[in-house]
Amino acid sequence: MSKKQSNPAQGPAAPGRGGALHVSASKLRWGLLIAALGAILAATVTMAVTGFDTDKVEAHQPGAEPVVRDKEFSKAAQGDCLTWSKPDRSDLVKVNCGDKHLFEVAGVIDLSAYPGREFATGTRHPDSLRMTELRDEHCVTAVQKYLGGRFDPRGKYMVNVMSPSPAGWGNGDRTLRCGVQVGGTASSPATTGSIADPATGQSKVHAVGTCLGINQNLPTDPIDCAQPHSVEIVGTVDLGNHFTGGPPSEADQDKYVEAECNRLSSEYLGSPDAIRNKTLTMFFDVLEPTSWLAGSDQLDCWLGKGADREGFAPIVGSARGEILIDGQAPVPPPNSGRSTPAPLPGAAPLPPQPQPR
Template sequence: DGTVSNFQQASCEGEHRFEVSARENLATYPSSEFGRNAPMPDLTRQAQLREELCQSPTLRYLGGRFDPVGRYSIAPILPPAEAWAAGDRTMLCGVQSTDASGVPLLTTGAAAEQDQAVVAQPGECVFVDDSRSLRLVDCAENHHLETTSIVDLGAVFPEGTPSVEDQDRHLQEACTQAAIDYLDGEENLYQSTLQPYWGTLGQASWIGGSRSVNCSLFHVNADGGFANLNGTARAGREALLIDGQPPAEQPPRNPLREQPVP
């Protein structure tokens, strides 16, 4: 129902679930809506209040660094029901990071100082739904991506916003090597039949404060989309299913020659 309870003030440097950006006194707004005997706003009205009253002050609080598709979302918190009934009309505006169900997650550090990119950790598996939204799942379940690494593009492109083409050029090599390292060798990658995959950051995300992307493993299905994977590629081809089938047998190859030492 949108209510939050058991508030405790915490330092933004430590673990917390909500970072306050502004306080709004709803009592200064029309009494017919927020008067002493008025009910608490429902979820639809809370979403409107977020846009009307929280968006601008929160963007100012963050110094303009906000990735609209990043790890943080702007949210309002109303007083607990008992406090509202007693006349408290203070609404807190702020930012939070939530899971796929909308439950606030523990975060550390002030939001304005954080990389705002949404990334999975190496070894985690990701399902891509029809709306292209990503959610973490157990690797035994149907998934489309197995994460191999996190790449900080800020260290690679310290000046300005990199083009998608520049990101691709760097990530093609970086994510191929990440896949080899993750599977303990190029031969294991070859036998898995999986391919390296990576995301890139758009201009709005970069300007908004995101800097990191994931490298992953995936397989293309017959329709050119993501194949369903089950199991982790780290456990070998015997433990991996691709669209319900073991990885296709790979033809033998000549051993790869070591790179010459300069």
């Protein structure tokens, strides 16, 4: 994804560009890509977040009553939504998808049907790295099939996999649950609604007033605006209200979203000059064709400050009030990009001359 910026503090408005100078933010475009990679990496390294705790193996004898979490897990079918509250997921339960949940099952994979001895009786539970490989091998396809090919890989959901607990594995359970969860750099937040319902939407947007945390100058998960953060969400643009048919071009999106973000930011802050006076910059994205064809049609308007060395500078406080940028209060720039020169000698009007009689 490419991130654009609109920066009123940089100079006078460009004609017909929504009242603010629009500049291609080439050195910050990598920000969202790195953030997305960070989320993927986090999911890769911490696969146990969605699977079960592989560090604890419960006593579980063949023929004994399965532990609660495996009993619920083994009943989960395609279209079911699951949630839990305990770190070890021992209270995993199926809930209505209209209620808050952490995982939606898109398909069930039976590894015992695959040839070879890797998943045979007596084999060890796969580690996180192997589970990641199994997710990539089976779950991306399962999710696409579940959604009829309408999955937005750059949307708010990410593909993941749930596996039996080590105890369930030891008792012969070789089934995986492929599905989706809301992506996050630290944890998977709860969501409501089934991803299979087009009304749920897959656009990666946040509530107005949300602040995204900051780590190594990059955005992370939502955080209290009183804490150091990278950007603040000042509005959401619905491109579906403006564009119809096929995916809109980047140039057309650019023009429309910039104007809308400038309008929404003025409404959010109460003044069209607030962004400039706080030395902040408006950032926005464009929708890739794959996202548009999957039904995503919304984009956030981000308010932040570019760091001197790539990425974003930390901000404390909501832009609606007093803020600190890198620990310092912002100093409003002069009203004009150029100073007014002093009048030259003799430039003043001549005094009135007496008229001849």
